[in-house]
Amino acid sequence: xxxxxxxxxxxxxxxxxxxxxxxxxxxxxxxxxxxxxxxxxxxxxxxxxxxxxxxxxxxxxxxxxxxxxxxxxxxxxxxxxxxxxxxxxxxxxxxxxxxxxxxxxxxxxxxxxxxxxxxxxxxxxxxxxxxxxxxxxxxxxxxxxxxxxxxxxxxxxxxxxxxxxxxxxxxxxxxxxxxxxxxxxxxxxxxxxxxxxxxxxxxxxxxxxxxxxxxxxxxxxxxxxxxxxxxxxxxxxxxxxxxxxxxxxxxxxxxxxxxxxxxxxxxxxxxxxxxxxxxxxxxxxxxxxxxxxxxxxxxxxxxxxxxxxxxxxxxxxxxxxxxxxxxxxxxxxxxxxxxxxxxxxxxxxxxxxxxxxxxxxxxxxxxxxxxxxxxxx
Amino acid sequence: xxxxxxxxxxxxxxxxxxxxxxxxxxxxxxxxxxxxxxxxxxxxxxxxxxxxxxxxxxxxxxxxxxxxxxxxxxxxxxxxxxxxxxxxxxxxxxxxxxxxxxxxxxxxxxxxxxxxxxxxxxxxxxxxxxxxxxxxxxxxxxxxxxxxxxxxxxxxxxxxxxxxxxxxxxxxxxxxxxxxxxxxxxxxxxxxxxxxxxxxxxxxxxxxxxxxxxxxxxxxxxxxxxxxxxxxxxxxxxxxxxxxxxxxxxxxxxxxxxx
Numbered sequence: 094x095x096x097x098x099x100x101x102x103x104x105x106x107x108x109x110x111x112x113x114x115x116x117x118x119x120x121x122x123x124x125x126x127x128x129x130x131x132x133x134x135x136x137x138x139x140x141x142x143x144x145x146x147x148x149x150x151x152x153x154x155x156x157x158x159x160x161x162x163x164x165x166x167x168x169x170x171x172x173x174x175x176x177x178x179x180x181x182x183x184x185x186x187x188x189x190x191x192x193x194x195x196x197x198x199x200x201x202x203x204x205x206x207x208x209x210x211x212x213x214x215x216x217x218x219x220x221x222x223x224x225x226x227x228x229x230x231x232x233x234x235x236x237x238x239x240x241x242x243x244x245x246x247x248x249x250x251x252x253x254x255x256x257x258x259x260x261x262x263x264x265x266x267x268x269x270x271x272x273x274x275x276x277x278x279x280x281x282x283x284x285x286x287x288x289x290x291x292x293x294x295x296x297x298x299x300x301x302x303x304x305x306x307x308x309x310x311x312x313x314x315x316x317x318x319x320x321x322x323x324x325x326x327x328x329x330x331x332x333x334x335x336x337x338x339x340x341x342x343x344x345x346x347x348x349x350x351x352x353x354x355x356x357x358x359x360x361x362x363x364x365x366x367x368x369x370x371x372x373x374x375x376x377x378x379x380x381x382x383x384x385x386x387x388x389x390x391x392x393x394x395x396x397x398x399x400x401x402x403x404x405x406x407x408x409x410x411x412x413x414x415x416x417x418x419x420x421x422x423x424x425x426x427x428x429x430x431x432x433x434x435x436x437x438x439x440x441x442x443x444x445x446x447x448x449x450x451x452x453x454x455x456x457x458x459x460x461x462x463x464x465x466x467x468x469x470x
Numbered sequence: 471x472x473x474x475x476x477x478x479x480x481x482x483x484x485x486x487x488x489x490x491x492x493x494x495x496x497x498x499x500x501x502x503x504x505x506x507x508x509x510x511x512x513x514x515x516x517x518x519x520x521x522x523x524x525x526x527x528x529x530x531x532x533x534x535x536x537x538x539x540x541x542x543x544x545x546x547x548x549x550x551x552x553x554x555x556x557x558x559x560x561x562x563x564x565x566x567x568x569x570x571x572x573x574x575x576x577x578x579x580x581x582x583x584x585x586x587x588x589x590x591x592x593x594x595x596x597x598x599x600x601x602x603x604x605x606x607x608x609x610x611x612x613x614x615x616x617x618x619x620x621x622x623x624x625x626x627x628x629x630x631x632x633x634x635x636x637x638x639x640x641x642x643x644x645x646x647x648x649x650x651x652x653x654x655x656x657x658x659x660x661x662x663x664x665x666x667x668x669x670x671x672x673x674x675x676x677x678x679x680x681x682x683x684x685x686x687x688x689x690x691x692x693x694x695x696x697x698x699x700x701x702x703x704x705x706x707x708x709x710x711x712x713x714x715x716x717x718x719x720x721x722x723x724x725x726x727x728x729x
Contacts, residue, residue, distance in 0.1 A: 193691065193692050196694055197691075197694075200505070200507050200508060200694070215692075215693060215694050219507055219694040220507070220694075271597070271678070274530075274680070274689065274692075275689065275692050275693065297680075298530075298680045299597055299678055299679065299680055300678065300679055300680050300685060300688075300689075301597070301678050305588075305589070305592065305678065308589055308592055308593065309592045309593075309596070309597050309678065312592065312593040312596075313596075314592070314596050314597050315597065440528075440530075441526070441527030441528055442527070442528045442693050443528070443693070
């Protein structure tokens with residue numbers, strides 16, 4: 094009897110242990126993100142416990158997953174200007190180094206809203222997050238660099254429809270591309286190869302982050318190296334050539350705002366989300382003034398521990414505009430996100446079923462309401 | 471009696487694995503206390519395992535390709551670590567002047583995590599197999615040296631005196647007395663090296679590769695495919711188990727009196 098009882102207790106304990114490892118799931122209480130990719134942008138705020146603060150008169154707390162990059166600048170700016178509290182919500186920023194740890198944090202229900210790039214597709218396909226807005230054109234700075242003496246650099250405009258693209262099928266075939274697989278660069282590579290009538294089997298791919306890729310490239314490794322700001326500036330200063338980028342490949346690439354499904358589905362949060370999007374539109378208008386944008390970006394870098402010279406970052410900041418009301422009313426700004434999702438499906442990184450889920454999770458209703466509200470003001 | 475006891479012990483070992491699988495199944499498939507994105511069910515893992523044998527999605531290569539790529543790197547680094555580390559440990563322990571010359575450098579290098587060498591290896595050796603194998607080598611080399619060194623130093627002076635009394639030269643005493651004494655330590659060092667080799671291999675493959683079990687796990691993480699991650703982990707565990715078994719066999723074969 095004792096043995097049976099012991100066995101039962103052990104079984105229960107082990108089951109509880111495994112269940113406990115799953116982390117917070119389904120409750121409104123959560124501690125500040127402790128993911129390896131996080132850093133403290135606003136430690137005091139991060140340590141607060143997020144609660145469902147929806148009572149009348151009190152601002153709705155929105156836990157924001159941000160990156161120390163330009164795509165998250167509006168969130169910081171709104172918070173700095175106090176536009177959040179004035180409009181019925183309160184932003185609590187946590188910073189992550191990339192989209193992958195952001196998604197892991199979403200799995201643990203550690204944020205409500207995120208500014209995210211290509212990884213947003215996975216937020217929507219795996220965690221059923223909702224895409225509510227594409228807010229920044231970050232096409233500029235997403236490049237593949239080649240050496241000036243590379244055969245690729247000797248041929249420009251091989252295809253008339255891509256006059257700024259370098260290389261031809263013969264010079265690209267067999268080349269080694271270093272880039273983070275499954276990222277926006279992967280999409281760019283696919284576009285590049287498709288334009289040249291080639292496929293991934295014609296080249297060699299090496300999975301590398303930008304910093305390591307730069308190090309390997311300058312020491313003579315690989316033929317093409319993926320780069321994004323701020324590393325792009327280093328390549329350009331050293332005379333390397335951008336063989337292809339999102340602009341020369343005619344491939345717009347926007348960053349996105351996605352919302353945790355649990356937060357989105359609560360009716361009491363809808364107004365706060367509309368108010369947030371309205372303030373993001375306000376930000377985009379404010380950032381039409383180059384100096385305002387530049388100053389805010391330098392400040393955002395500083396908050397994240399990076400001291401930068403405004404002159405050094407001027408190009409990279411101004412080349413990536415935020416989408417304004419005019420952009421939203423004149424074009425389908427979700428096209429970039431849809432293209433990214435299709436790309437993930439075409440490379441079998443997500444299934445067709447996942448792709449459908451992503452498309453279903455693109456919800457423009459809140460943005461429409463925000464546009465209406467913003468225009469009425 | 472002895473045989474039946476051993477058989478019973480093996481049954482208990484097998485039962486512990488079955489119990490683990492049962493709890494895993496109960497937690498994920500029956501009680502559903504853990505979401506599949508955090509911990510996939512054993513059935514899903516089995517399905518993914520079978521699928522990965524022939525399907526390249528979602529990481530661009532089949533499981534066989536990943537295994538071969540990882541084995542190539544790990545065995546190259548591990549073999550180099552043993553081939554260089556064991557003789558170095560023997561010489562350091564046996565020749566005092568050589569020890570004085572090399573030990574400070576070795577003691578300095580052994581405290582640096584091999585993963586910290588990755589950026590330098592990229593610059594020196596590029597992004598191919600050699601760079602990754604070098605990282606693995608650094609991991610495997612250090613336990614081999616330390617254990618061999620300790621093993622040789624553990625030779626009892628009385629054994630050395632006996633050899634000397636019988637007129638054995640210093641080198642003959644080394645090969646006939648000290649090295650056989652150190653063999654259990656050397657094998658232990660090799661087992662520790664094997665473990666270290668796989669640990670550093672995963673770190674090396676997470677950077678600058680497009681195939682290998684470490685790469686597969688990283689892609690699984692990136693694409694939030696916990697089933698792919700678990701398949702990678704189980705595969706590594708299984709390969710490690712086989713390689714350890716081979717080392718155990720070699721140990722019982724070569725060490726006098728059995729392990």
